[in-house]
Amino acid sequence: MLTSTALVLFMTAPGLAMFYGGLVRSKNVLSVLMQCIFLMGLMTVVWALYGYSLAFGGDGAYIGDGEYLFMQNVQRIWNEAAGGPETPMSDAIPTLTHMLFQGMFFIITPALICGAFAERMKFTSMALFSLLWGTFVYCPLCHWVWDGGILAFAETADYESGETVSIAGGALDFAGGTVVHISSGISALVCALVLGRRRGFGTEDMRPHNLTYTVIGAGMLWVGWFGFNAGSELASDGLASSAFAVTHFSAAAGVLGWVIYEWFTSGKPSVLGAASGAVAGLVCITPAAGFVQPMPALIMGALAGVVCAFACGTVKKKFGYDDSLDAFGVHGVGGTLGAVLTGIFATRVCWDIDGVNKLGLIEGGGTRILIGQIVAVIVTWVFSIVATFILLKVVAALTGGLRVSEEGEIRGLDETDHSEEGYIFA
Amino acid sequence: MKKIEAIVRHFKLEDVKNALSEQGIAGMTITEVRGFGRQKGHTETYRGTEYAVDFVPKVKIEVAVDEDRAQLVIDTVLKAAQTGQIGDGKIFVSDLSDTIRIRTGETGGEAL
Numbered sequence: 001m002l003t004s005t006a007l008v009l010f011m012t013a014p015g016l017a018m019f020y021g022g023l024v025r026s027k028n029v030l031s032v033l034m035q036c037i038f039l040m041g042l043m044t045v046v047w048a049l050y051g052y053s054l055a056f057g058g059d060g061a062y063i064g065d066g067e068y069l070f071m072q073n074v075q076r077i078w079n080e081a082a083g084g085p086e087t088p089m090s091d092a093i094p095t096l097t098h099m100l101f102q103g104m105f106f107i108i109t110p111a112l113i114c115g116a117f118a119e120r121m122k123f124t125s126m127a128l129f130s131l132l133w134g135t136f137v138y139c140p141l142c143h144w145v146w147d148g149g150i151l152a153f154a155e156t157a158d159y160e161s162g163e164t165v166s167i168a169g170g171a172l173d174f175a176g177g178t179v180v181h182i183s184s185g186i187s188a189l190v191c192a193l194v195l196g197r198r199r200g201f202g203t204e205d206m207r208p209h210n211l212t213y214t215v216i217g218a219g220m221l222w223v224g225w226f227g228f229n230a231g232s233e234l235a236s237d238g239l240a241s242s243a244f245a246v247t248h249f250s251a252a253a254g255v256l257g258w259v260i261y262e263w264f265t266s267g268k269p270s271v272l273g274a275a276s277g278a279v280a281g282l283v284c285i286t287p288a289a290g291f292v293q294p295m296p297a298l299i300m301g302a303l304a305g306v307v308c309a310f311a312c313g314t315v316k317k318k319f320g321y322d323d324s325l326d327a328f329g330v331h332g333v334g335g336t337l338g339a340v341l342t343g344i345f346a347t348r349v350c351w352d353i354d355g356v357n358k359l360g361l362i363e364g365g366g367t368r369i370l371i372g373q374i375v376a377v378i379v380t381w382v383f384s385i386v387a388t389f390i391l392l393k394v395v396a397a398l399t400g401g402l403r404v405s406e407e408g409e410i411r412g413l414d415e416t417d418h419s420e421e422g423y424i425f426a
Numbered sequence: 427m428k429k430i431e432a433i434v435r436h437f438k439l440e441d442v443k444n445a446l447s448e449q450g451i452a453g454m455t456i457t458e459v460r461g462f463g464r465q466k467g468h469t470e471t472y473r474g475t476e477y478a479v480d481f482v483p484k485v486k487i488e489v490a491v492d493e494d495r496a497q498l499v500i501d502t503v504l505k506a507a508q509t510g511q512i513g514d515g516k517i518f519v520s521d522l523s524d525t526i527r528i529r530t531g532e533t534g535g536e537a538l
Contacts, residue, residue: 207477266471313474326473
């Protein structure tokens with residue numbers, strides 16, 4: 001678990017930092033790296049103070065309570081009766097380990113959103129937005145899905161008897177399709193729309209300044225994702241192994257899906273397409289990692305590669321929004337696709353609920369899971385859109401506008417926000 | 427005196443330099459340049475977004491020589507830099523009114 005935890009942090013910096021860093025222009029490379037490294041600091045502190053408690057404390061339907069505030073009931077305590085120190089446990093693992101593992105998700109999720117407003121959002125606005133978004137969007141969603149809230153998957157008996165708070169029976173979300181990818185991807189789209197396009201979008205040269213970084217970053221994400229998905233089993237067992245396998249397969253098929261799609265549509269297989277396809281495959285399998293078999297994982301990855309490539313190329317061009325680094329196109333679209341496909345491919349061979357009921361549509365489990373998934377997707381979309389929109393308005397009011405000045409955008413955020421340069425070849 | 431400016435492909439620079447050295451040409455100046463001729467540039471595609479790259483990177487070699495050696499330089503560059511494909515570059519020849527060696531103050535052919 002600790003290794004998985006470290007792998008998930010590895011995804012933010014260096015993984016995501018390099019992936020995104022290579023995709024921006026050279027004058028903005030530091031601003032992107034800064035967002036990743038700064039969020040590792042900010043979100044961790046928030047998680048330690050109250051985030052973990054809001055997400056995983058208590059039994060409320062909507063939000064956690066003060067159970068773990070300031071690391072109470074998480075950190076080690078002195079047991080007077082036993083005359084020694086004691087570590088609080090969550091099932092088989094220390095609560096500290098669970099807190100850390102989940103904390104890494106709390107870091108990377110707002111960092112994913114940064115891809116949508118890269119190259120134009122003010123650092124102060126980004127920091128305040130991430131703080132508020134983590135508190136008011138991530139923590140509730142995390143509680144809803146993973147801590148018995150309104151989107152948590154309901155046991156069959158509870159569902160049939162109506163004794164559940166879960167809407168439509170809740171969602172299967174093994175490692176964060178809903179909590180991490182849909183929430184961040186949809187919020188990213190709202191950010192891109194509210195901030196508006198980058199100056200010169202569509203007319204000026206905005207090619208990625210270093211695709212070498214991007215490919216290295218994608219490789220790091222692929223490696224780190226094993227911690228993300230296999231670690232979400234919270235144990236080293238057969239299902240963890242299965243989650244690892246399907247994660248790998250989906251990423252691999254994602255590469256092929258995106259590359260072949262490009263090959264047919266534009267005549268050449270692009271390197272950026274291969275790197276993006278891997279990430280799309282990884283995103284898509286995330287909610288399903290503990291519920292599907294390896295062959296469906298290949299289908300899911302390939303579909304994600306094609307659908308996300310279509311979203312990032314054709315759809316973005318058609319509607320004209322400037323999702324700078326395709327946070328929506330990959331995470332929003334890939335996460336949504338993965339959540340829906342989970343309802344189709346989930347099988348009790350991977351995750352047996354009660355020894356009786358089948359799960360997904362293909363296995364013959366009926367539409368219960370699929371409907372639960374779709375409803376959870378809709379709830380997450382609506383919540384993310386509304387909350388993000390409100391938060392952006394609040395942040396804009398508090399920081400005097402979300403965007404850097406016109407001159408600052410032209411000169412680059414590295415200089416404007418940080419007074420530094422990424423490359424000095426003296 | 428003549429100034430010969432040759433815009434050539436990057437990978438031909440070493441061949442041109444060696445060929446000119448063999449002909450006893452003592453010095454030259456190199457600049458990284460970007461431009462286009464008849465063939466224009468190329469198109470790059472990033473996640474479906476196309477960018478027209480009009481300016482193609484080339485290297486410019488500048489050589490100053492006495493009038494009677496100018497044709498030799500032109501022929502040498504031509505032979506060394508030619509691939510026969512579109513984008514081989516151009517040679518520009520212009521009159522040079524004077525040359526001054528900064529170290530000694532010599533002028534004209536003495537300074538070359």
